[in-house]
Amino acid sequence: MSIVVNLDIVLAEHNMKSKELAELIGITEANLSILKSGKAKAIRFSTLEAICKVLECQPADILEYRAE
Template identity: 70%
Template structure:
């Protein structure tokens, strides 16, 4: 996946626990864990907005584009 979620890094910088953030966002710990562990396939802008408010950060602090590495097996010989 090319989009990496750095939510856990931002949470550490802001000294906020998962429990506190989940409570502020009104989401389950399970859903927060899915976001933190890069397992989410999508995120609602409203959720991203609330995360940014709670952590006093920008969307770019949480989401990062990382170019996929090429698989050597895909290269033509």
């Protein structure tokens, strides 16, 4: 996969657990886990916006493109 999800890194920088983020953005821990693992096929802009708002970051801090 050429899109890498760096959500674990951003969470660690904010000393936040996945469970707390899931509650704050209104999704299940299971769905957040799928996103974090890179197995998600898509992400809604509203979810990405909520993550960025809570973590005070930019989408590029969470998602990275790597050429293969």
